[in-house]
Amino acid sequence: MxxxxxxxxxxxxxxxxxxxxxxxxxxxxxxxxxxxxxxxxxxxxxxxxxxxxxxxxxxxxxxxxxxxxxxxxxxxxxxxxxxxxxxxxxxxxxxxxxxxxxxxxxxxxxxxxxxxxxxxxxxxxxxxxxxxSFKKHSDETILIFQRKNGHELKSVSIEELTPEYYLDMMQLHDKAFPGAYYSGQQIIKRLDEHKRVFIITNNGNFCGYIYVEAEPEFGEANIEFFAVEKSDRGTGIGGQLLTGALKWLFTFEDIESVRLCVNSTNGSAITLYKKVGFQHLYDLCAFTKNLEKSC
CATH class of the missing domain: 3.40.630.30 (Gcn5-related N-acetyltransferase (GNAT))
Structure with missing residues (x-):
């Protein structure tokens, strides 16, 4: 039955x-x-x-x-x-x-x-x-970095987000990820001991950010968003942000892996992630459907 x-x-x-x-x-x-x-x-x-x-x-x-x-x-x-x-x-x-x-x-x-x-x-x-009648929005690639490969990470210098750079971070995030599940303002409200934003600046100028969430209770973590100002791309800042974030996440002894999601068509980003040490895990299809409302 x-x-x-x-x-x-x-x-x-x-x-x-x-x-x-x-x-x-x-x-x-x-x-x-x-x-x-x-x-x-x-x-x-x-x-x-x-x-x-x-x-x-x-x-x-x-x-x-x-x-x-x-x-x-x-x-x-x-x-x-x-x-x-x-x-x-x-x-x-x-x-x-x-x-x-x-x-x-x-x-x-x-x-x-x-x-x-x-x-x-x-x-x-x-x-x-x-x-x-869902519409396929995109294909997404999920990548993973294992703790056992952490010894390969280089030493880098990044800093934690401070209030003086809140506006810069929010503007870059909302421009890079319009309509994302978290706005720049929502990310800042979420920050706590397990959720951090790290940034890189140059002579006081904001260059880029990365937002990560650690879940040590379950042995994993996620890189949710990261972006670099257009004028600073191609300078290695993206790799520094990723490397610094990984190093911080692995300060939690229980975290065994870190994951991130990237649009499958973004070949340059995938190449960067793999260069840092991420490996392909699986691919997702993103579907959306708008509901019709009766008058």
Missing amino acids: LEIRVIDKEDVGKVSNFIARLNSSEESHIGYCGKDKEEIAKYMINDISDIKYTDSFVVAYEDNKLVGVLGFDADLEESSVEIWGPFIVPNNWDVVFDMWKKMTDLLPSEIESLEMFPNLKNIQVCQLAKNL
Whole structure:
């Protein structure tokens, strides 16, 4: 007997383990959803905040066995959601449209757009996105730097962002990444002991920045954004920012790897990352869909 319903608190353990298992295979992988069951559970409980997970995730059970999970992480300020899944065991894929209907019924009225980030090898979800009239926005390449290669990093000099350079950093970020999931102002508000912006200046002139997030509890970290002023490109500043950020991230003894995401067509950036020591991990497809609002 098949049951599709909204998740409840008692499901979290099973759901996080289920997502971690399926997300470990590229053929069922969704970007940014994680592969560690404890990290996934913590994120669902603590970080999905605008719409709590008990109002944004649905599960499918067949004969009391979990066979599917689908949900969304809402950003009400941006009127958008990031889709988690669908994660469905192969033999039960036919439940996907019923799950999709159940999930979209939970969407708040103010949501205007949906985003999906399936792995390029996740053929079923890529095809689902097309069937649901999503538009492919871009291909994204995920790169990784392992702690074991940290000894290869050169010594560089970078400095932490200070208030006198807030405006420079915000202007460069918003120009380089218009419409990104964090604006320059939002990044500055996020800064804490695990989230830092580092910069390089030359005779008081702002040259570039890098924003990183460390997650020592889960042994990983991400380079979220970095950019160099147009007049300073080609001078090695990008490599210095990356190297300095990596060195800081690896001061956390529990961090084993650092990841970053770059548009697959940005060959010059990928070349720079690989020159510093990053290695290719996998590729994602970025899909978006604008919702039609009834009058």
